[in-house]
Every structure is written in structure tokens, then in C-alpha cells.
Amino acid sequence: MNNILEIAGLRKKFYQLEAVAGVDFEVREGEILGLIGPNGSGKTTLFDCITGIQRPTAGEVRFMGKRITRMKPHCIYQLGIGRTFQLVQLFPGMTVLDNMIMAIQESEGTVLSRLFQMDESKDEKKAIELLEFLNIIHLKDQIAKNISYGQQKLLDMGMVLMSKPKLIMLDEPMAGVNATLGKEIAERLIELNRRGCSFLIIEHNMRVIMNLCHRIVVLDYGKKIAEGSPEEIQNNKQVLAAYFGG
Template sequence: MSSEPETSGGTGGVDETDDRTLTTLGGAGDTAEVPLKVSGLEKHFGGITAVDGVEFEIDKGSMTGLIGPNGAGKSTTFNCITGTHKPDGGRVEFNGQDITGLEPYQVADRGLVRTFQIARELGEMTVLENMMVAPKHQRGEALWRSVLPYARNSVNQQEQEILERAWETLEFFDIDHLANEYAENLSGGQRKLLELARALLTDPQMLLLDEPFAGVNPSLEERLLEHIHELRDQGYTFLIVEHDMDLIMENCEKVIVMHQGRILTEGTPEDVRNNEDVIEAYLGGEV
């Protein structure tokens, strides 16, 4: 098994990598000022109500945390937004379009991309191969373009561009030295880096991160946070589900708290930290 990647030393290397990534990825592009709106979202499993009328909005270019005790409905809300679950009620809008109930690939195709608590890499493929399959609308996916000589040139050109972007993104996350390693051999932290790197190659406008720091050692957690902040500075919007309340409070400008399938409160970290209902939900024996 490969070891955890070492932190890059010196500020010079970081600046050079940032410049390459800004040029290659081009930031998150133009989006609505409130790209994600969730209204009256509901999800039931038999007689259990997992999500009960959830409503919130996410501002463009923001980093928002979604927290709550175990079983609060956070991941189910994520699943309903991104199409993994079909909601039983309510509406999800992204950039002014109704995406309620769309398939996951359709949601991702519109620029709303998620990661998972347990990384879902393609284990029998190398890290670089995992990256190469991520970009959407690849010309080589059409059989006729793959076999006709005049069309093959455009396929080759696009594949070369994707390869360059893949390498630059791996460099940005400091895992380019693992490019030829099989993904199944990566450590848990390295898999989290790969999943986030792969998500960026889909040209997202907004990223929903489900427990991105779970099982990650402290040094790699710090690096992940640095990368997320750098991407936010480039214009990407983040909604992060996380159990570590302190981590969310220290890194997000807005916090949404769920409890028993509903929104308990939302506001600045300071407002949420001092909210008596939040204190009761976390410390009142229901964690």
C-alpha cells in the first residue's frame, strides 16, 4: 500500500500549482447568486420520515456546513438533492432549473456534483485512469467517432486535453506521484483526495461533500481543507456534511443544523454555537 502523500514544502510550489489549476479548470463559471434552493423537501422510508419539509438556500461562492446528530437526515437530504433518492415531496432548484427527481448523472451534468462518505473509486483502474473517465461529453464515447478517421483526430485532441487537465489536477492535490498506482491500493485519505480531484474534472459549479474528512489523519485533513478553501476562492460553491462540529464552525461562513429530519436553525457559526436548541440536540442525550 502506498504511503500518505507528503505535504509540499515551501510556498513557491503551491503558488505554481495554483496558477496551473486556475488556468486549466477556469473556476466555477457563471452561476446564479443563489445557485441551490431546496423547498419543502420530504423523504419517507415506510413509516419513518427521514426528511421532513427541509428548506434552505446556498449562496454562490460560499462554504456552508450541514451538521446534526446521527440520524438527523443530513445524508438523506444530500441523496435527495443529487438524485440518489427520489424525494416524496418538495422541490430542488439549481441555477433556476427544477432538478427534483432527476437521475444522478443528469444532476451532475448540470454542474452539481457530490462526493461520498466512503470514496467510490474504480479500484482496478489506476489513479490516472480514474481521472480520465471523469470528464463529461467525451467524443471517444461515441462509437462512430472512434472508428472514422476524420473524427478520430478530434477524439485524440480532446483526450490529450483531458490528460493534461488530469495531470495538473493531480499535481494540485499532490497525488501525481500516485498516477500509476491502482486506486484500490490507496490509503483512505488518498482516496478522498482522488475523489475530490476526479469531481473537479466534471466541470462542477457546486460541490456537495459528504463527510470528506472521515477517516483522514490530521495532516491530510489540513491539506484537504487548504485545497477546498483554494477552490472556494476560485469561485466554487460548497455544501459540506460533517460530524466534526468544530471543523465546520472554523471553516464555514454559514451553518445549517438538522435534527430529526428538519432544519433546527441556520446562521453564522457564532449564532449556531450559542443556540440553545443546538446545544440540546447535541448534548441532550440524542447524539
Template sequence: MVLLETKRLKKYFYDIRAVDGVDLQVREGELLGLIGPNGSGKSTLFDCITGIQRPTAGQILFRGRSLVGLTPDQIARRGIGRTFQVIQLFPEMSVLESMLLAAQEFEGTLLSRLFSRREEEAYERARFLLTMLGLWRMREEQAGNLSYGQQKLLDFGMALMANPSLVLLDEPASGVNPTILNTMLDHIRALNAQGLTFVVIEHNMDFIMRLCQRIVVLHHGQVLAAGPPQAIQSDTTVMQAYFGG
């Protein structure tokens, strides 16, 4: 079943064609990689899907329903979580407070039951996720005091607070040490095995090739290639896009 689909999606900034006619299908339960040189349109594509940018043209369908024109909060409530290339945290807030704040942003999904149970549900969800990520013992620590890798894990946990069905990860392995990288890899795999769908932007080719079942390559805002990791690795047009200009 197709969970997310874009049809001839375009996003132009004046004469810059950041996303230029992208047709993309993400199947339910898939672990899809999205790669391409810097400036190829990957993060802009995420911005369009999550309502941060409004597309210039084209369609974005999630479970067959259009997302175009919805706010980021409305799209999150449909069941899409996201992390960012630049971590979005309030450094003075504690780890636990950061998770609870993320829950408030998604009210109407995870916290849709009786009002008296909302705080309890959010706390239990945060405790479960922080324990899974190895951050529960640091729950009272300010987010700004965490290592960069721990902040990446916290950002990941915040994206999971609403129990989404699709998570968009923007460079989760960027700048982290091998231990955190492998931890992130294991968590994504485990959650995917439970049915959670992921689309992952990443420049770490070893990470993306180990993780993903299928890879889409963007270049100059267009889909250059798509297929299993082995096929992408041996595709001469992909190699030229990365190394040949």
C-alpha cells in the first residue's frame, strides 16, 4: 500500500528549481533512503511534505488525502513526524520537558482522549521512548548540556512522541560518533520491523546502504535514479552526479 505519494511536485524560489517535478511513492512499512549532492532538493522536499514550504505545483498525498495547504501541525496530526538537519531544541529545557513539549504540539493524535489523562499519557510515552533511547537517566538534564549525539537521539525521540506512521529523518547520522550512529541504526531498524515507515536523508553512504531497502537519488531537484542499494552503488549516472559534477 502506498502511504505517501508526490506527483509532479515542484518548488521554485524565483529562478531556482529546488524541487522540479518529483514523483515519489513511499510504501507502508518501507525504509526508504533519499540521497543526492548538496543542493539537490532533499530537505526542500521534506519541507513541502511537512507544510513548512507550500509547493509551487504538484500533489502530495498521504493515505490518499492531500496535504497541500495544511499547516505543519495539521500534517503532524495526520501521522507524520520529522527531524531536522539542524537540531530543533530549546537548550534550557530539560530532556523530559522537551519530550512533553513535543507531545503538546501533537495534541489531537497521541493525546486525543479525556483531558484528565493527557499529561499521564504524554509522560508514559516520554518515559518509554527515553528509556528506549538510553536517555531516561538524563531526563532532568538540560537539553543544551547533552552531547551532540545525545541531542540527535532526543530529537529523534521528540519526532516519535505522537506515535506517527511515517517519520522523515534529515541526516540522523550527521556528526555523531560510531556508537551513537549504530544506536540510531538499531532503533530505526527495530521500529521499522514493528511497522513504522521511514524516509531518511543522509550523506553517510555506509549508513544509508546498510539501513535502507530502497534508495531514491535526487539531482538538481529531479529524481535521477531509484532502486535497491546494490543497484544505486553501481549506477554510473549516480556516481557522476556525486563525483563528476
């Protein structure tokens, strides 16, 4: 199996603190990889480094064999990495539908063609399908900041799905989402995964992680302390120690 994402010796230092202290792992094509670890173990910083928001101090990230370490975030997105955020990041003053279309409009055509393309029915249709699936279609003309947090979370997810990324990175997708909806999201993830989409997921809900993921990487203090199948991780002494301080 090929690796879709490879991370080698990645480090990120803030002042004196090393948030990511030399991490290596890879996401295989078609896999759902879980990334877990106690609070402050560097998971979100790692996400930021992969997606180009933060510049890693050292190390390398490769996506489908291509080095993306120093690339701009928008280029990385256009290569096919989509991401959600721990605290939802939307365009709060724009409508739900505009948020959705925004997520795809830059992926096609040239800058100039975007000035002249007035027909958006194709993207609109896609957006509406996704909103229907996420059960927030009735909100499509609402201003994004006026909808509830759970709905915003769904919208964030919907935006990621718009551009059909090859790798989806989810930062705590289940936090603040009710159980029924959580289940639906999980089902959709599995469905997308079956169609060939790879996932890298940060999640604190262990049941979700253990059920969903093929493999799990555990971070603590910016270092990888374990890697393996859900069963292996559950029985790993070091992981238990990191979580429960035992």
C-alpha cells in the first residue's frame, strides 16, 4: 500500500517550548488514522504544520510523494488536503450556501476565469446535496454566525467535503455534536473512506476512535509514544501511563 502522507522528523518550536518534537509517521492510502494524546501533546500544532498554517522548525511533510513542507496553505489545499478545526472556522458574515461554495470556487479555473464565471448551478447543486446529507439544508440562506454551534460544526465538515479531497484531516469532529448526529457523521466517514478517501482524525472520544480507525498514533509532549492497531494501543502500557499518569 502506498503512503498518501508521510511525516519525517517534524519539529515545531515556540520560543523555548517544543510543541512538536520530532514526529515520524505516515498515513497509508485508504486508511483512517487516529491521532490521540493528552491535551497539549501537540496534535493541533502538527495539523497546522501539515496544512501550512505554521512553518515547521525542522522536518519534512510529503503528500502523495510531493514535498509540501514550505508550501502556502492554499496550494496545499488545492493538492487535495481538506481540514476542519477544533474551534470551527467559518466565514461568519456569509450565508451557509456561500460558505459551502467558497470551499470549492478556488479549486477550478484561473483567477481571471473566476471573474467571468457567473453560472454556479453546478457548485450550488453539490452544496445543496451535501447540506441535505448533513441535515442543515433548511439553513442554507442563514448567515453562518447565526446558526448553532453544532450546526456550524456540520457546516465546517460540509465545506471540507465540497472539494472532494484525497486526505481529510478532522480536528475533534465529535466534540459538541450529539450522539445521533455523531453516529451519522461516523457512517458518512466510513462511506467516504470506502470510496477511497483517506483520513487523519484527532479525537478525544475513545469509543469513536477505536471503532473508526484502522491504526492509531499516540502523541505525548510532542513525541510519538506509540503506533499500532486499536487493540495494540488499548493494551499499551506507555499510552495508559500518558493518559492516566499511572
